[in-house]
Amino acid sequence: MVQLNIAEGETIIHVAGLKNSFGDQLVHDNLDLDVKRGEILGVVGGSGTGKSVLMRSIIGLQLPDQGEIEVFGEPMIGREEYEAKQVRKRWGVLFQGGALFSTLTVAENVQVPIREYYPQIDAVLLDEIAAYKVAMTGLAPDAGPKYPSELSGGMRKRAGLARALALDPQLLFLDEPTAGLDPIGAAAFDELILSLRRTLGLTVFLITHDLDTLYAVCDRVAVLADHTVIAVGTIPELLALDHPWIQEYFNGPRGRVAAGAAKLKTGEAGK
Amino acid sequence: MNAPADFEFDEGTLRFTGELTLARIGDLSQRLAALSDAPQTVDLGKIERIDTVGAWLIHRIVRDHDAKVVGVDEDVAHLLEQLGQADKPLKIRPDATPPFIRVLREIGDGTIAAASSLYGLLGFFGATLIGLWGLITHPRRFRFNAIARQFEVVGVKALGIVGLMSFLIGIVIAQQGAVQLRQFGAEVFAINLIGRITLRELGVLMTAIMVAGRSGSAFAAQLGSMKLAEEIDAMRTIGVSPMEALILPRVISTIILMPLLGFYASVIAIIGGGIFCWIDLSIPPITFIQRLQEVVPLTDLWVGLLKGPVFGLIVAISGCYQGMQVEGNAEEVGLRTTASVVQAIFLVIVLDAVFAVFFSSIGWI
Numbered sequence: 001m002v003q004l005n006i007a008e009g010e011t012i013i014h015v016a017g018l019k020n021s022f023g024d025q026l027v028h029d030n031l032d033l034d035v036k037r038g039e040i041l042g043v044v045g046g047s048g049t050g051k052s053v054l055m056r057s058i059i060g061l062q063l064p065d066q067g068e069i070e071v072f073g074e075p076m077i078g079r080e081e082y083e084a085k086q087v088r089k090r091w092g093v094l095f096q097g098g099a100l101f102s103t104l105t106v107a108e109n110v111q112v113p114i115r116e117y118y119p120q121i122d123a124v125l126l127d128e129i130a131a132y133k134v135a136m137t138g139l140a141p142d143a144g145p146k147y148p149s150e151l152s153g154g155m156r157k158r159a160g161l162a163r164a165l166a167l168d169p170q171l172l173f174l175d176e177p178t179a180g181l182d183p184i185g186a187a188a189f190d191e192l193i194l195s196l197r198r199t200l201g202l203t204v205f206l207i208t209h210d211l212d213t214l215y216a217v218c219d220r221v222a223v224l225a226d227h228t229v230i231a232v233g234t235i236p237e238l239l240a241l242d243h244p245w246i247q248e249y250f251n252g253p254r255g256r257v258a259a260g261a262a263k264l265k266t267g268e269a270g271k
Numbered sequence: 272m273n274a275p276a277d278f279e280f281d282e283g284t285l286r287f288t289g290e291l292t293l294a295r296i297g298d299l300s301q302r303l304a305a306l307s308d309a310p311q312t313v314d315l316g317k318i319e320r321i322d323t324v325g326a327w328l329i330h331r332i333v334r335d336h337d338a339k340v341v342g343v344d345e346d347v348a349h350l351l352e353q354l355g356q357a358d359k360p361l362k363i364r365p366d367a368t369p370p371f372i373r374v375l376r377e378i379g380d381g382t383i384a385a386a387s388s389l390y391g392l393l394g395f396f397g398a399t400l401i402g403l404w405g406l407i408t409h410p411r412r413f414r415f416n417a418i419a420r421q422f423e424v425v426g427v428k429a430l431g432i433v434g435l436m437s438f439l440i441g442i443v444i445a446q447q448g449a450v451q452l453r454q455f456g457a458e459v460f461a462i463n464l465i466g467r468i469t470l471r472e473l474g475v476l477m478t479a480i481m482v483a484g485r486s487g488s489a490f491a492a493q494l495g496s497m498k499l500a501e502e503i504d505a506m507r508t509i510g511v512s513p514m515e516a517l518i519l520p521r522v523i524s525t526i527i528l529m530p531l532l533g534f535y536a537s538v539i540a541i542i543g544g545g546i547f548c549w550i551d552l553s554i555p556p557i558t559f560i561q562r563l564q565e566v567v568p569l570t571d572l573w574v575g576l577l578k579g580p581v582f583g584l585i586v587a588i589s590g591c592y593q594g595m596q597v598e599g600n601a602e603e604v605g606l607r608t609t610a611s612v613v614q615a616i617f618l619v620i621v622l623d624a625v626f627a628v629f630f631s632s633i634g635w636i
Contacts, residue, residue: 102602105363105364105365107361107362107363107364108363108364111363114293118293118294120297120298121293121296121300122298122300122301124300125300125324125328127361127363128327128331129323129324129327130361130363131358131359131360131361131363132323132327132354132357132358132359133323133357134361135356135357135358135359135361136323136353136354136357141359141360141361141362142362144361144362144363145362145363145364145365145366146365149599149600149602165323167293168292168293168322168323168324195353198349199323199349199350199353200322200323200350201346
């Protein structure tokens with residue numbers, strides 16, 4: 001692996017020698033990855049390179065064949081359920097489709113993790129917390145009492161994000177947060193992630209296919225290919241590498257358009 | 272480190288200490304609400320950490336008492352400002368309607384749903400007939416492979432479970448009949464009971480219920496998930512008629528198979544009853560068969576066989592109809608599958624009663 005940029009600060013996620021396979025199919029082999037405090041790390045890779053499997057391994061939904069995983073300095077593999085729970089409540093996860101509980105309203109969905117971990121919080125405060133969390137993710141107030149089936153895809157993702165943020169996590173996992181959103185919704189979601197990072201001091205592990213999102217929000221990008229992380233670094237640093245997949249990914253027609261748009265935006269901000 | 276959130280209150284100044292976080296907040300919210308005087312100043316200079324929940328509580332004090340916040344750095348000020356922007360009233364649950372109104376509304380909705388479902392089923396039946404007529408006039412569009420496949424799924428694979436069910440039902444009828452008739456010393460009449468009730472009623476009725484649960488539900492679930500995946504729209508776009516490719520093979524095969532399965536079920540039930548009679552009542556099989564021939568009129572067989580195709584039609588149509596009604600989300604597939612089974616069994620039993628009246632009035636008693 002090419003470690004281009006040793007990010008400053010404490011390591012929040014440490015993955016070393018990870019191996020995952022399904023039957024004969026090898027997904028990860030000897031994969032190493034470190035995520036530093038306060039950064040937004042984008043994870044990219046072709047379809048089937050195991051981006052989601054990597055996320056699922058880190059959050060403990062997939063038991064790897066080999067390797068070690070540490071989150072907040074705590075080893076996560078083979079932990080007692082109670083100890084794992086203590087670590088788990090320090091992170092939030094947004095699944096691809098939002099994964100909202102369909103029998104609960106949006107606001108009740110946001111309350112579920114709080115009720116589970118902090119039952120002592122009184123009902124009034126609980127409702128207020130749900131209200132400001134929903135508002136922080138940019139949902140209209142009338143979305144609170146709606147059921148997930150009444151929401152559009154973009155609203156469902158925002159609601160999912162509100163639930164992921166329920167416990168004020170230090171670490172946020174986002175699985176393709178802008179997939180399936182229209183460009184306006186996707187841009188708004190990028191803004192939202194940046195604003196939340198500023199407000200809450202989040203570290204973000206972001207899986208995405210969206211080049212605009214990569215340029216707009218990610219501090220560093222990890223590239224998954226050949227069963228492992230082939231490079232980690234800022235986009236200019238990755239571009240300096242002579243790896244065919246990386247070149248094709250960022251210098252393909254779509255990559256160039258996204259890069260152009262990102263330049264334009266920073267130019268405007270500079271004026 | 273990690274001191275729970277706490278505060279002191281003197282001369283209009285609230286001085287917070289410890290961690291103002293969700294985990295350490297404890298009953299701070301209630302204690303703040305119980306304050307006697309309105310604070311004018313909030314001092315956050317001595318807190319260890321703050322998250323959005325802590326910031327929310329501070330925001331609430333500032334908002335309600337118009338207090339001033341001191342001792343905050345840039346980050347906390349930003350957080351407080353963001354929370355101020357997020358302070359919008361939000362309903363947690365939809366408005367609850369009074370129970371009386373809700374019950375009335377549910378009865379009304381249920382009635383309309385039942386009526387419109389029957390109406391839709393009738394329309395679907397019509398569409399199926401038109402589709403059938405299209406097949407008869409253009410026999411080359413007949414899909415033998417699809418029908419053969421459904422024969423296997425609906426018929427051959429059901430033989431085991433239908434057989435087992437019928438065998439046990441035969442034994443139960445024989446046993447219950449024998450217990451009651453023994454009181455009159457007329458145990459031998461148990462054979463009449465077994466022969467007539469299985470051929471005429473239970474064989475085909477129980478089979479229809481089993482097929483509704485096994486295949487009708489499968490039809491609804493298959494077509495429903497195909498509908499969700501837009502497979503059916505794709506078929507229409509390509510020019511394949513879903514009626515001919517999906518629905519008619521299922522309907523035709525179920526119509527043909529139901530009387531066969533019903534007959535098979537009756538035979539197995541009679542075997543079950545016969546074995547019981549042999550073991551428990553000491554009636555040898557030969558006598559059992561002779562007695563069956565004497566007491567069971569041929570019309571009983573016709574009654575069972577004639578009902579079969581009708582029941583098959585109902586089960587298949589209601590499964591396919593409910594499947595084609597799926598829209599929106601995966602939850603709908605489950606609801607429609609349940610609805611198809613309930614509808615099919617209900618209609619089968621209603622029609623069975625109609626048939627009973629009909630056959631006895633034409634003299635097939």
